[in-house]
Amino acid sequence: MAAYVEILKSEFPEIDSEVFEYITGVLDSGATDFEDEEEVFDAIGGVLQEVSPDSKNEDDIRDICLQLFNTLKLYDLCCHTHPPLLSCCCPLSVLTVSAATEVQGIWMVKRPQNTTVDAKKLEKAEAKLKAKNEKRNEKDSQKSSGPVVLEEASASQASSKKESRVDISGKNRSYDIRIENFDVSFGERSLLQGAELSLASGRRYGLVGRNGLGKTTLLKMLASRSLRVPHHISILHVEQEVAGDDTNALQSVLESDTVREGLLTEERTLNARIANGTADGLESVRLSEIYIKLEEIEADKAPARASVILAGLGFTPQMQQQTTKEFSGGWRMRLALARALFARPDLLLLDEPTNMLDVRAIIWLENYLQTWQSTILVVSHDRNFLNAVVTDVVHLHSQRLESYRGDYENFIKTKEDRLKNQQREYEAQLQYREHIQVFIDRFRYNANRAAQVQSKLKLLEKLPKLKPIEKESEVTLRFPDNFEKLSPPILQLDEVEFYYASEHRIFTGLCVSADLDSRICIVGENGAGKSTVLKLLMGELTPVNGIRHAHRNLKIGYFSQHHVDQLDLNVCSVELLFKKFPGRLEEEYRHQLGSYGITGELATRPVASLSGGQKSRVAFAQMTMPCPNFYILDEPTNHLDMETIEALGKALNKFKGGVVLVSHDERLIRMVCKELWVCEGGKVKRVDGGFDEYRDLLHEQFRKEGYL
Known part of the structure; x- marks a missing residue:
């Protein structure tokens, strides 16, 4: 989002920080909803006029809103032209992120103390935007078609102005993720309440829990950034199969590394201009920079690396040269996984990756992920896969998340120990309460013990409210077998x-x-x-x-x-x-x-x-x-x-x-x-x-x- 931040700060260098946060918040949340520059003007035009009443008239503000709208649509277009199998939420591209970070890093303008904004106009703009969003939501709800109206997932979390400022400024370079006090719901059902999720960079997390509690929904909320993940952290969510076209499987995987593809495209363009004699001296300098970056990312080794990944997932050399439209849905899902492994995002989200694989490919994937350098959050119900891959387990239950160090077997043991300790603590507290209650009942009507009884009553009131230990119900299945024995051969x-x-x-x-x-x-x-x-x-x-x-x-x-x-x-x-x-x-x-x-x-x-x-x-x-x-x-x-x-x-x-x-x-x-x-x-x-x-x-x- 650095592009519109740059526009705002260049056009309004003395903007109040609170007003700036409000405007960027409106643009950030409405990026995909604004249909034209007029809607951007309706949302923030009044506030921008108040910020700069003397130097800019209404036409100037409308021109700025047009620039902002075009920037937002460019960002939206970039995100949605990534390969459809990956929910790619990295800002524009790695190169754009780097440039944006430099701009934000040097833009430290100390605002004058006399900068003010009309609170009534700000309130009016907020109300107008809220009414517009409510109207759009009402319109969207009326558009539902088909015999079944499916509920939608949503997420909310407590926001910190300090975290937002650090994220916008580009100063946050940590690849650890910490999301505090957030809720996730699906329609009217609450899946998570006041939850916390911490993902340390480079660790591999297994997300486990009963069916229907919201594991897949949580992955989708992270992938869509409905839950706030720092902008500089790239996310890939293997969710949909690759769309079939004339691209062969190997090339499809290579294209998932957008940085490498962008550099190679630029290299070809510059070489063509140099060959045609239409280039100036700057092209040669830029070409040298591209060659250095291609060498840094080992671009020449990429085809071999992509081929190894595809082979591990079961693609023969002949299959690697087949076009993606020739593959079935199951093989296209494998291709989606291969693209994600090749692209090496900062946060890789996998939802039941073993469902699409045979035993051979699962064993290969276990070994491959054990050397993964960045962060993984995987939903899997394959016990052996989790034991082989994960370094930590996140357990979703009772509308909250609990973290455990170690593999799945260690999680089972630690969870059982925790439950036993909690049960012992619960029983001890219950026994203590009963002991106090016995004293109260015994001496309730004894005048000589009245003061002691009152003291015990107050003590009982101050004790924390006891909650019984929540144990997940045991799952039982039964296949009826009320039939006669049959003699072989069957x-x-x-x-x-x-x-x-x-x-x-x-x-x-x-x-x-x-x-x-x-x-x-x-x-x-x-x-x-x-x-x-x-x-x-x-x-x-x-x-x-x-x-x-x-x-x-x-x-x-x-x-x-x-x-x-x-x-x-x-x-x-x-x-x-x-x-x-x-x-x-x-x-x-x-x-x-x-x-x-x-x-x-x-x-x-x-x-x-x-x-x-x-x-x-x-x-x-x-x-x-x-x-x-x-x-x-x-x-x-x-x-x-x-x-x-x-x-x-x-x-x-x-x-x-x-x-x-x-x-x-x-x-x-x-x-x-x-x-x-x-x-x-x-x-x-x-x-x-x-x-x-x-x-x-x-x-x-x-x-x-x-x-x-």
Whole structure:
């Protein structure tokens, strides 16, 4: 925002500091809302006229407002022409930031003591802007379309004039982030109240908590700077997949480093002018400066670094040369992650990064992030990933944030110790209160002890109000198993050959089988055919050659990794079950949903308004209602919180039917699976050593390929 600050200070060198803060605050908050220079004039024109009544007339003020409006729109355009997958909130560009910092650093004007502003005009301008914003908000609320009106998230925090002045002046060069006393809400629901968040530069934080409490919302508030993060700290939020176009994958990653791209573009322009003979001496000087900066950032090594990142995330050399429009949504999300890792922002925000990755890519990402130099805040429900990556844990619960040093296992231990200590303290205080109350009750009507009784009553009143320890309710899941035991073979693929096109064979000679005692996990790289195996087992795909055999009483429950796409988002969960299984009482639907944590008003809210984890629970409730005797689960842990994943593992172990699942969650695999199948090279082979052997094989492969 340095550009409009420069305009204000050059046009009004004797401006009062409080008025300056008010004007910059109006411009900062309304940057994206002003539609023309007239609206800027309506908001601050009266105040600017009061600041300089003699030297500038109304036309002069309108011209200045036009300059301010153009500056704001230039800033807005710059922010929104960054690649759409990244919520990039750095001011204009690194070069602009540097220049702006220099301007602010030397602009230390001591204001004259006689500078005044008409308080009534200031108040009138504030009221006018407030009325305009209220009118716009009312208009926006009337524009809502579609059958479901989704609530919006918002954030507010106590502001400090001192912090604002330091931030605007450009003197704050710390990369630590501290946000105090802030609130976050989603519609009418309060997610955080009076919370504090401290992120030390260079540390890696895991944000954990139950589904629906606001972890994703908090990341969005940080990325959009609805919560105040110092302007010089660049933020990248991996939120959306890369838009498909004709840019190849490698070039798409290289373009995410806007500083390097800007320098290279300027270098090409200057060289062209020098070659055409249209350049003066300044171009040669500037070209030398560019070469120095390119050398400083090691621009020549960038393609190799980008290629290593892409390879680690599963992109083969051929895939790196493919255009982005050729990739599926899952691969474009990987590309978004690759761009963020390559750009190396000061604050990297990751929301469930392992959801889009296979086990191989997760292990590579764990190793890569362990050497990350700047700050990371990651939401993840993958216990092993957090243990491998994070240095600190931030726990969101009871509308507040609590920080813990160490990995996730240390967080669990420390949290349990804290709860035990708090419980002991609570019980000791309760016992002390009871002791005082016994004395009061015993001598209440004893005249000789009246003074002591009064003293005890006053002591009791002064004691802090006791609150019982808040413990998160335990998550329990149950898969009904009131069915008869089936004699094997239950489900079998014998010498199966399958392909979508004859020149692209996916499987040949596939021989696998499962029964009601099976606990089988299928792993392998994305595209190796894991989901295809599941669909062959279910009978959704017909083998080109070979036989699928299934018991006549086999009843399969299927959980798709794209389960959200199969839910009707425009109805509530109760109505969803009613449509799928009509003819039952509402209490039955509510009981079924309640078994998976969708209780009370959650069951009557539109499915679209639920968090990702809550939608998964609705999908579980829908899948289990017909009481299947065999479950096929494709990435069931996506979006589930840690407690629910733990409950899912326990429920699957208690279930008396068969289970085949595709998962990348190491914790769930170790809890549940007795057999590990690896999809690779058109075959499915069993790994006798289980997950440990598979992990060792991947590490050895990484070392050979030079990715570790």
